[in-house]
């Protein structure tokens with residue numbers, strides 16, 4: 001569960017003040033801070049976390065002499081599969097003392113993962129995120145449209161007075177509800193649009209088809225899935241404003257944000273990022289002491305920019321040339337809804353699923369490819385079906401297929417959704 005700013009207000013406020021300053025640190029200040037944080041985290045993990053206690057003993061790592069960034073290569077990278085199968089050993093001893101919350105994700109790989117977060121990492125994430133949004137001009141309380149999976153019972157959108165946010169439930173994204181919400185947007189005139197690029201794009205497509213012009217926001221903040229150049233171009237043209245892309249993950253192990261000058265920066269006061277030879281992004285969050293993920297393989301590739309290049313924004317965080325994530329297709333339902341990456345959350349609760357994929361063969365038929373392990377059983381299947389039906393409704397036939405490998409696209413990638421019925425909108 002994502003804690004809101006109002007649940008841990010003091011911690012968020014304190015960290016926000018920190019992040020407002022640290023964004024202008026010199027290179028040396030950043031590096032010194034990273035070394036300190038990594039030393040502390042590795043020592044903590046070696047002492048209090050069963051998985052790392054064993055690992056460090058096996059590889060003969062003496063945490064008392066650990067120096068930080070230059071010693072990180074001594075620790076093997078941590079795969080999602082290890083997190084999935086060793087969840088309990090990765091949680092700190094006496095975890096109930098740290099004020100923990102359970103969270104889950106299936107990300108872009110369709111691998112359901114469960115993990116715990118403590119209040120410190122939640123406060124840090126919110127504070128760092130608010131700082132990134134401030135690069136797009138955002139401040140708490142400014143009029144905002146948020147497109148997310150809200151699961152509203154009876155309607156497509158609701159207004160939240162406390163945050164001054166118009167919330168649109170992306171599970172209900174269809175033409176008729178979109179037209180209504182576009183009219184509501186034009187009345188409300190939000191300064192910011194936030195959400196998954198696919199959902200914001202679809203809203204623009206529906207407006208285009210209906211011949212309606214959508215109110216022009218000051219900026220659009222996108223997150224949750226890879227923003228392709230094609231999608232960015234469409235969004236900037238349809239809404240006549242700049243898009244700020246934002247990359248993070250539920251596991252809190254990495255963060256990348258776009259600044260005022262259109263450059264993507266690694267958020268180096270939140271996590272330590274490494275790029276392996278093959279381009280794999282590996283991240284270590286400084287703050288989750290309840291379940292440290294050290295050298296976590298995130299599942300996306302990135303290309304770093306030339307390190308000698310300086311950004312005009314004045315920040316010394318390293319720059320990213322490109323985030324090469326998986327491009328997902330979308331599912332179209334018989335009742336006219338369009339579901340993008342948001343779909344992956346429907347499998348969050350299926351135990352024993354190593355990875356999964358939805359292949360839409362017809363408007364009313366989807367194959368669910370599953371790679372499973374021994375712990376998969378009838379109750380996993382029921383949980384899976386329930387989660388999928390909640391999003392898709394009852395008019396789609398679901399065929400579960402147990403496979404040894406997921407289907408690849410011509411590009412060689414294995415996205416969570418593959419549509420065989422056309423992707424006319426993206």
Ligand SMILES: [Zn+2]
Nearest residue numbers: 259263311313
């Ligand atoms: Zn910059």
